[in-house]
Amino acid sequence: MAEEITLTIDGKEVKGERGDTILQVCQKNGIDVPTLCHFEGLSDIGSCRLCIAEIEERGRTRIDTSCTTPAVEGMVVQVSTKQLNEMRRAILELLFSEGNHYCMYCVASGDCELQDMAYRFGIDYIRWPLLYPERHIDASHKYVVMDPNRCILCRRCVRACAELVGNHTLGVGGRDSEAEIIADLKLPWGESSCVNAGACLQVCPTGAILDRRSAYKGKKDQVERVKSTCLFCSVGCGTELVSRDNYLIRVEGDWEAEPNKGILCAAGRFEPLYDEERTRVLRPLVKRDGRLEETTWDEALDLVAEKLGDSDKNALGALTSARATNETLELFAKLFRGIGVENIGCLEGPIAEPPEKEINLAELDEADMFIVVGEDLAEDHQVVGFFVKRGVNNRGARLVIVDDKETGFVPLAYRWLKPDEVEEAVRLCDAAARPAVIYGARAGEELAVLRKELAGKAGFFWMAPATNSRGALAAGLNGAFNAEAAQNVYVLACDDGKVGDELLARLKKANFVAVQSSYVEPWAEVADVVLPTVIWAEKEGTITNLEGRTLKVAKAVEPPAAVKGEAEVLKALIGRLGS
């Protein structure tokens, strides 16, 4: 429990904690101090000088930035004097003269912290001569554009890339007027070691780093924001979905959400919007003469109910994507068990239940050693990978990889061991105080060895294979599915594209397959009926992430007219099946 201290700010007596900076004390007490380079969650560097305060300590007065000065008992601080505001205004005008800040056609106009500051201080003209530096835009990156003309060198992006993502791609190059934000060896961003996390994009106060797809699509007072959960893997990062007039503009990380605290990876932030190429199903489809044709809901549902109701119970099968919400999965289990279907399972395959005591994501920030088993964190669950990178790069933690495959994290690793060398990993743990074992779908016998040898010492962290694996487990859907035996099958595919080739091939041989899916692909040849359903941004409900945390999914946009919600379709089916 930190010691309480008292100081005087702007004539008011306020309380803070030992270890707070003056800025933190101000924030805790609702005193508004202008800042630009400060960002909650990043270290403070005292670069922009806007938060300057007059600080009286032990009889001496000085001017210093409140974000870097520790608050001390008995300090007398002024943050809101006329004089300080005049100084702030002069400094802001210097920022405007440094770059090429043309608000009138800037993508961030209306959404820009620099502009907000200018309004706040009533700046309507720049007293300093403009410097007109020659700066070149970098548009080489797939998702973001870097425009240094708008950059104020606040270094938030550098700090975010280093401290939050742990990737250390961005830095500051050059000196004085030639200082600039660079990637790697001043490479074009699109050719750099960037992993497309997009943290830089979210922290940038101006339009220096902008998201291509959402540029000019809506300013902050024109858009709606909905807090939701990313559905692209089992980490379940908290997101804020930004939309306008029922059109999804952008995905941002929710800074306050557990477990990710605002960071996202490309799989959740960019790919769903940029890289979705599948064909959306807008109306129920029925196969006639080998081709899928549009039909009505009544016709489609009747046909499904008929085929499921008719056949021998043993020949029935039901498969669901484990990306569906908890509510959907429960309903699914209830529906199909209710009509006697026993051959029931997940598209992703059977799920082994992890043992009880597992650590959560935040505890990875305390690990001094990571053992990653059977998982390529460069491809999947990338946010977990960022936690590992932070540990290795920023805290000097060691990474040991136990894997057959040479995963993307091998260059970062202290040792790369094959599964049969797992004893070596155990031995390396002797030097660690808080090791963490992160294991994924491909983990085999070596995991059992680690569990046995490191019981009580290491924290274990399960990379659940599918988004809502835990939900599927809770609904009893984790068993194996017998594809051979299933003749009439119902597949709840959601918007999940992932289905194994083998399973697809078997389903092709089945008698009748009804698929509830958002996209036609890859079901075109397999499906006899396709029932259109919502995608991730149109869903409501909850999922349970890999930590066991129940997270809310909220919809940002309405689905197209004839598309129904996940549970909605199932309920309509229940009605038809009369059970």
Add this chain to the structure above:
Amino acid sequence: MLEKVLLKNVGVRYVERIGVYIAHGGYQAVRKALLELEPQEVIEMVKKSGLRGRGGAGFPTGLKWDFMPKDPNLTKYLCINFDEGETGTFKDRYLVEEDPHQVLEGAIIAAYAVGASKAYIYTRGEFPLGLKRWIKAVAEAYGRGFLGENILGTDFSLDVYVHSGAGAYICGEETALMNSLEGKRGEPRIKPPFPTQVGLFGQPTIINNVETLACVPHIILRGPEWFASIGTEESTGPKLFSVSGHVEKPGNYELPMGTPLREIIYGHAGGIKDGRKLKAILPGGVSTPMLTPEHLDVPMAFETLPKVGSMLGTGAVIVMDESTCIVNAVLHMARFFAHESCSKCVPCRVGTHVMTKILQRIENGEGREGDVDQLLDLCNSIRGKTFCPMGDATTNPLASSIQYFREEYEYHIREKRCMV
């Protein structure tokens, strides 16, 4: 006329070699300190002597040493600041090239006093001869047992490393110097924590200037009272004044602290070159406010120069005669600061460039009415608001030049040409 103290060995052939240095009384101070005195006693002696840092800041050296934690189990470091980059200053280079062992001796005593086990000599990258001198001196000292394990049979061990800078004036600032030693950009650090608490590699560290350390052996051998008897009440000891510019005899002059400016320029440096008239003086390098002939009687000491609106800085006296265009001179200084700004904070990074742009405009005959007031406004926007004291330094010559030579600026703007 003061006897030569710091420059006592200059002129002795090959005194940069340890054998010659020892023959002229060298390393006696190390012997006395290590064999006869406790570390705290050494600190008290330096405190009593009144020695103040010669790198520009003028902080009492003994007091700084006393701030170091006394725990013998903590790893502590000493950094020798040989990043002499202040325009007009060439005393440290002179000391190291002529008599490196004197500084090394002072460093060994300093390390003993504060309990440092390692010392780093941060040499300016542009001083290859200085680097050579250091490498040789350090090697010789190891050879004779003045460095390494159990020096002179005591349980004091010291390792010294010579490190080359790579061209950044700002690395003369102590926290930037530490960052540079750590292999990073030479950007200053947030204070607090101060170097004596969290310094190089996170350990308690003392950073001392070359000239400061050169004083130390003399304090040990001849006593703090003797040292304090030279100079003024608050600025004690001998000082090397680097005099340059429009004087007959530019060079380094060793004189007591407090010697009047007039005596330095006219009594030692031979007066203004070619018999011209004095126009302006920068008393402590380009980071100090300008002075005019009316200030010639000011004693050159830490406490006296602020009374006439300037500061001692490094004591590098730059003399400008009547042929100097003040606008042009200040433009040169502005360009220097603009080039050396580390880029971390807004007022310095942008302010120095705005300053340069306006001055360039005036110099080119494109000055506008109101430019001078704008320059003063700019000085106010920078002064006190920057991350490190270099920000203040950038405004010193500019603001003071406007104070004393405003008509020259106005003339430039009005007549679109130089007054001289």
Add this chain to the structure above:
Amino acid sequence: MLPQALDKEPQVGDLTRRSALLDALYAAQKRYGYLDEEALRHVAEQLSLPLKDIYSTASFYSLYRTKPTGQYLIQVCEGLVCSLRGGAERLVDYLREKLGIEVGETTPDGKFTLETVQCLAACDSSPAMRINDELYENLTLKEVDAIIEMLAGG
């Protein structure tokens, strides 16, 4: 954030490796002639540091050359003292004419690169210039001429 964590740039790799960076860059510069991408990558690999740290540090210091330079790098001091009485400017103009290049350029035969630099601490013997690692002071135009001729011939 606590004061101890303020301004603490996350440290990739241990401090020993990072503190070798300035020396490593000098060594690479010597070996490769100048710090091109290959040289920087080599340093990054040897020290196991992120590329951005290598570039960020190398581009901060003016003695690291990221562009090819001539055999002889001429750096004329243009500090205040060397400029008083136009000494430095005269020197630079003379060299520009003699070598036929502008400041920042290299002669076509790759022999000389001309630059201006800040104070070399040779203020009592101005004007001054550095050519590679050698300092030349108290220069007259005649002397400069002789030096250039001598180096050009060699």
